[in-house]
Amino acid sequence: MTQRIKTLDHVSRDIATTIQARGGLYDEAVITDDFYKHLFENAVAHFAHLTRLAMERYYDQTGRTLKFGVVNTAAIGGFACVGEEDIDFIGIHFGTISLVSAIFTRMLSNPNILAGVGDTSLEANAGYTHFIPAQEDLTAFSPCRPACRVRSAFAKHLTLTGLDFIFGHEITHITNGHLGVINQTRHSDPEMRRPALTPLENQAIELDADIGATQWTLMFTELVRNSRSKLSVEGSDPLSISWREFYATELNTVGFCFMASYLTLRVLSPDYWNPTSQEKILQPLPPYRMGSLMPLYASVLVDFHGMTFEKAQQYVYAFCIGSERALANLLAESGQGEANMRAIDSFFNEVGAYNDKVQDAYDTLGKELSVFAMKETTKATHPRPRTCDYVVLKGFKHDAEFIGILEAKHSETSPKRLDMQCFFKGRGMPTGMPFPLNFYPDFEGDMIDEALTADGMNYVAQIEGVTDLQTVELSSISDKTDLLHFALENSECFKLKEDLITLLGA
Structure with a gap:
């Protein structure tokens, strides 16, 4: 079965209508640059793999299927649908693939970013940019191949990890019952229709999807790490060296996952956050999502790496500073900028009791979400013969x-x-x-x-x-x-x- 759709005939009418409203399906035939074409094909193959994993984990014997497609929207983002005809769908904007690819390939073109990876003497900061656009702009902000082949391959690992986070966010909207509740607000029967979600309820759902996205990101990297013996990554070729740099040391892998996830939120973030602005907006603003990511990663370090919470906090704050410095260096003409911590600091200074209100909103949704949440399915496995x-x-x-x-x-x-x-x-x-x-x-x-x-x-x-x-x-x-x-x-x-x-x- 093919997970990716290339025509609207492969989804239900309601999903097709949603896709059309967002620009239709993307035609990658317009891509002319070989390097970007390679990155695009890798991203699509990666999404197909994630879709298969989600199918194995949640869809076995449910009668439903999950598909994905690349949608002709230039802005970074994606969406999910629980549709008719037992089809669910995840749409990824083509701008997401372009922008995330550009961010990390340009970063690795700067010798001052992740200086321990590969041969930085080959880099000349060819990816310098003074701003990051809000949507694809192949003239001002296209993917840029690092000169060092190890760094070029490493940029691909970071890119795919950032895309993991975005795709996992959409998977979670389906599996955790978010879309089931949202669809109730549009029920055709007025008697069955649910009131629209409040801003606090909507923010709670989005932050829950980020938790799921983090779980998917870390789960997939652990799956890759555990597949090392089945992969050809022990040589001295660039891909092998970059693979070991990214995956061989588990704590480093966690840090790279944080950076890839944090920066997909940070690059378009304002430099401030306050509850007054947030409570008027349905979506949690990027600093809120960035701030919520930090205790989540700290809990991972406590639960799976045996750290005290205080030590885990120090590690995660170091991850945060490293990510901010990478962004600052990318935006500095000299290649060396000064980290701007205002966005994340303003969130922690201002959040106060606001997060408790969002958590309370999520708790009140708990019973409704449980009705639509998908249970993990177990597929019977048989011992494979020794090969x-x-x-x-x-x-x-x-x-x-x-x-x-x-x-x-x-x-x-x-x-x-x-x-x-x-x-x-x-x-x-x-x-x-x-x-x-x-x-x-x-x-x-x-x-x-x-x-x-x-x-x-x-x-x-x-x-x-x-x-x-x-x-x-x-x-x-x-x-x-x-x-x-x-x-x-x-x-x-x-x-x-x-x-x-x-x-x-x-």
Whole structure:
């Protein structure tokens, strides 16, 4: 099933009407710049992945489906619909993809922003801008490819994380029952119609959607982190280096998630906030959303990283300062600006009891929201057959110790063949010896066991002239770091890579 719609025929009439009112579906054929086209395609693939995750988490056996589309609106933002014909929909403005891409690619073009990532000596602040437009402006504020390829790839990680936050906000409007309550205010039967939401109620719903957006953002990055052994990210290529910079250290990943989320709110924020202005507006103003993001991240650090609340607050405030400095540097012609904390400081100075009023409004909505909220569904899973495994070998070669790591992986092209690799040190440098291992068509045993305990071991012993070959624990060769790193970079066995990541991390 295709999650993205490209014509209005794939949604219900009410959703199609909403899309048309917002400019219709976006035609990416108008994109001419190759770099921006690459970013756009990555964003769309990312939204499709998030949609599939939401379907697995909430839609299994409900009879409903979730789709998304890119809508022809230049301003940053998106919307969600709970529609007729059992179809739900998330629309992302094309301006969102353009602006978020431009923000983070231009930031990484500045050598003073995230200076520890890649080679900043290659950057010349090509992305400098004195203002950030409120909607797509490819003349004044287009995406800008950083000169350093590591920083260019890192900018993509930040961009997709910022888009996670925006997309997750819209998913939460559906799953937490917000749209169910809102739709009741438009009920065709006057007797069933709910009064319009008050500003406090609307702000409460929007802030709840930000909580959900944060959960989606952190959940997805954790999913990516946990997939490390299945990804080709152990090499010295730019994508691998940038991936490890973003994901390898969990606390750093949390900080980057905060920056990506905070800055999508901050870039169009006024420099002040007060309750008098806020209570007249349905949407929570950006400083309110930014301020609410901070205790949320602090609670994550307390709950999942064992910090005291005081230490977590210090970390999050440091995240905030880092984000503000990045924005200031982006807007400074010299590339080095002075952080402007007025927006966030005014919120914390002025919020007082206002937040309690918003929380009370949310509490009064609780029963209504529960009627429309979606429950997480559990999909039956079955253990997958083992597709790869490995053993660590020790023996003697010409009276010197031989240490090798032998891995076996089922061939993707032949059901009775294993793709084997043995990693060992040859002539002082780690090397790899790939070889196939074929089995007779009538073989009914465990090919991987047979390869790792007999045929594969015997092949290594014969080709390399190794005697007294035996298997040992991986931990027993923890001091052979050059061999371990070489195996991690070249292995095709996710189980070996998982164990190597754990061992090298320890």
